[in-house]
Amino acid sequence: QEFELQSQKINRFLENVDHKLVVMSGKGGVGKSTVATNLAVFLSKQGYKVGLLDVDVHGPSIAGLLGLTGLRMNTVNNQIQPYLYTENLKVLSIQGLLEYPDDPLIWRGPVKIGIIRQFLADVNWGPLDYLIIDSPPGTGDEPLTVAQTVTGCQAVIVTTPQEIALADVRKSIQFCQRVNMPILGIIENMSGFVCPGCGSLHAIFKSGGGEKTASDWGISFLGRLPIDPGVVTAGDAGQTMDSLASHTKEEMQRIVDRIIH
Ligand code: ADP
Numbered sequence: 001q002e003f004e005l006q007s008q009k010i011n012r013f014l015e016n017v018d019h020k021l022v023v024m025s026g027k028g029g030v031g032k033s034t035v036a037t038n039l040a041v042f043l044s045k046q047g048y049k050v051g052l053l054d055v056d057v058h059g060p061s062i063a064g065l066l067g068l069t070g071l072r073m074n075t076v077n078n079q080i081q082p083y084l085y086t087e088n089l090k091v092l093s094i095q096g097l098l099e100y101p102d103d104p105l106i107w108r109g110p111v112k113i114g115i116i117r118q119f120l121a122d123v124n125w126g127p128l129d130y131l132i133i134d135s136p137p138g139t140g141d142e143p144l145t146v147a148q149t150v151t152g153c154q155a156v157i158v159t160t161p162q163e164i165a166l167a168d169v170r171k172s173i174q175f176c177q178r179v180n181m182p183i184l185g186i187i188e189n190m191s192g193f194v195c196p197g198c199g200s201l202h203a204i205f206k207s208g209g210g211e212k213t214a215s216d217w218g219i220s221f222l223g224r225l226p227i228d229p230g231v232v233t234a235g236d237a238g239q240t241m242d243s244l245a246s247h248t249k250e251e252m253q254r255i256v257d258r259i260i261h
Contacts, residue, residue, distance in 0.1 A: 009121040010149060016127040017051070020153040021184060021259075022146045024176075026168020028137040031189035032158045033061045034231055036134040039156075041066075042256045044089035048129035051082065054093035055116050055146065056136040057107055063095040072096055079124040090126075092119055109141045116145045138168075139175040147179040154184040156222065156259075161191050161209040169210075173217055185220035186210050187255060193227040194247055201226070223255040 014020065023036040033056070040052040054062035062068075066085055073096035074081045082090035094115065107115075125131070133150070135143045146153060155176045159169045169186070176183050188210025192201045204227060214221040225231075230243040244252070 006117055006121045007149075010117065011151065013120060013123075013125060014131075014151055017125075017131045018129050020131045020133070020150050021156050022133040022135050022143065022150070022153050022181075023156045023158060024135050024143055024172050025137045025158045026170075026172045027165060030137075030158055030160045030165055031225070031231075032137065033065060033134050035156070035158045035187055035189060035225070036132055037062055037065045038252055039256065039259070040089060040091075040130070040132045042252055043130050043132075043260075044086060046256070046260075048088065049127065050089050051125050051128045051131045052085075052089065052091045052134070053119055053131065054091075054095065054134045055112075055119065055142050056134055057094050057112050057115070057142065062091065062134055063093040066091060068093070068095075076124070078122065080119070080122055081124050090128075092123060112141050113145045116142060117149060120149060139171060143175065144179065147176075147181045154182045156184050157186045157219075158189055159186060159210045159213070161188055161203070161207050163209065166209045166213050169213055170217075173213075173219065183219050184259065185222035186214040187222045188224040190227045191224035194245065220258075222258050223251055225251050225255075 021039070023032055023039070025032040033054075037052065040050045044050040052062060068083060068085070068091065073092075080092070082092040083096070085091050133146055133153070135146060155172075157169055157172050159165050173183065188207075190204075191210070192203045192207045194201050207224070210224065211221045226245070226248055228245045228248040230245050230248065233243040
């Protein structure tokens with residue numbers, strides 16, 4: 001009964017969200033959270049109302065990427081208030097539940113599922129153009145809960161170009177197919193490095209693997225982002241866009257344009 005009521009609340013919220021995207025990856029450290037955060041920031045700067053939800057219970061990093069560590073969750077009238085990063089960008093992270101941001105979380109499946117559902121049911125998101133969900137790597141409880149709960153959700157899969165990462169991407173693709181979640185496309189991150197000295201592109205982890213996987217599986221390729229030291233500076237300093245190289249910004253903008261159209 002309570003579950004039913006919660007499902008109704010979730011559906012009422014989702015009816016007011018035009019596009020729901022879950023950012024997934026086969027393995028950790030490929031830049032999934034970085035991509036999710038940048039997508040949210042770019043879309044919101046273009047005037048869209050965006051919600052960014054971090055359901056990565058074990059390694060929440062969205063708040064840090066946006067410079068929001070120490071953020072606590074407020075409730076008003078029994079509704080969780082997301083953090084207003086800008087007028088167009090509301091952020092909610094599991095980090096807000098932690099007293100100390102470095103606390104490791106040892107939560108079992110049902111607890112994680114409950115928290116994710118609450119983040120959809122009891123949050124004052126308001127109407128959104130885009131809800132972007134940062135899911136932990138792999139195909140565990142969190143992406144499964146998202147796939148089963150967020151009607152109309154589409155997956156964006158982030159990978160790095162080398163074969164070892166691509167093997168895991170194929171698992172993510174099959175996961176999406178099994179749970180009937182459409183895949184919006186694949187993004188290849190850390191795809192080459194533009195040398196600031198000589199200006200030419202070096203394929204450090206090789207390049208093109210993400211695009212090839214996409215075409216092998218009949219999935220859209222959304223674009224590639226280079227290795228950019230500015231991404232690390234930006235992430236560590238909590239200022240997403242400001243330190244990105246202009247080439248990275250252009251590629252990111254191209255990806256966002258493809259997602260919009
Ligand atoms: P994931 O969410 O897949 O675990 P993160 O987004 O947390 O990965 O990124 C892992 C690390 O790699 C971070 O330190 C981040 O700053 C860095 N990183 C991600 N993308 C790039 C990139 N294109 N160029 C350079 N560093 C990157």
